[in-house]
Amino acid sequence: MIRTFGWNEFLFILGAVRWTLALSAIAFVGGGVGGLAVALARTSGRKALMRATAGFIRVFQGTPLLMQLFLVYFGMAVVGAAINPWIAAALALTLHASAFLGEIWRGCIEAIPPGQNEAGTALGLKWLARMRWIVLPQAARIAVAPTVGFLVQLIKGTSLAAIIGFTELTRAGQIINNATFEPFLVFSTVAAFYFVLCWPLSLLARRAEIRFARATTR
């Protein structure tokens, strides 16, 4: 018995949007904390820390997100934990976001003229205080546009969690498609939901970029 694509099927896909949002939020917050740590380590001037984080970034930027998901997913069994798509997807996307945000924010930190940091040192401020009060507030302004841009990439990336069986937006689409055999309609709907989530963010990122460019060129 083949179901038709009706109101209930639409609501099922709509309901799955919250799992996409939840996964994106976890990965973004986790990746924000991890990314800050990576960016600070990357700019710390300590050789071992810089090398380790550079390697971390390189591996995550040089391998497919899908493989990162698989490795975390199957890696959970290796370390003896129960395989759980929720935790695997959240962990893999958090690590992924940590690497990418770490690299983006490293660039923002390095864009601050070194004189700022040196002035802080001359005033007797410790590293943490210099970062907290001098460098990071200025770097944050530069970081807005690329960070929002990455958030769009992250939301789209959560779709890959469908492949390891986590029921978010894309997986909900697959489930409905298997019941209704209306792939054209179903995947158009799924794409439309992603578009509604991502497009405003893309516009925001672009506006932030333009505003920042206007503020810094004179």
Next chain:
Amino acid sequence: MYDFNFAPVIASSDQLLRGAAVTLELSVEAMAIGLVISIGLAGAKTSKIAPLRWAVQAYIELIRNTPFLVQIFFIFFGLPSIGLRLTPNSAALLALVVNFCAYATEIIRAGIESIAVGQIEAGRALGLKPLQVFRYIILKPALRTVYPALTSQFIYLMLTSSVVSVISAGDLAAAGNDIQSKTFASMEVYLIITAVYFLMSIVFSAIFSAIEKAAFDYPLSR
């Protein structure tokens, strides 16, 4: 403790190599086709005809704000229902081209817009035809400006192409799925596959920077 056993994976190294070849082929073809189309689209996006600009802009926004996985599903499962049936391989190539163009067009357009208007006017004043102006005065310096962005976009394309394994396109990741389902050595398979992707991205970065040195090795005018 988990016992790693790489033997079954090494036994299927032929299949892995074939998969890697398909991944390379798909990525290079998608880039070659995509670049030609993107240059056309970038031209359309900077044209004077407004509806043309809007159409290109709508396409770019649509592709950039939806996941590649959904695009693949739409092309492979959705298009047959309106009469366009594709093999997994051609669906994968089409999806990669469609996706790549949305990013490459913006990159190339940015390059074109980086060319000073005076330079184009100078070309016209020298009696160059519009196509010559486009090719020598706009395209070459523009390509040089956008080369780093384009090459990292290519590496991103190659990594993204792993997603086409969901429709069993015979690429490296699909070969991994196949070996995994036969041997159950999941962790070993995906460790090796990931290492191969990593190696390919490192090799490509090295090749690209060598090309950059060779092709654009003339001083900037400014």
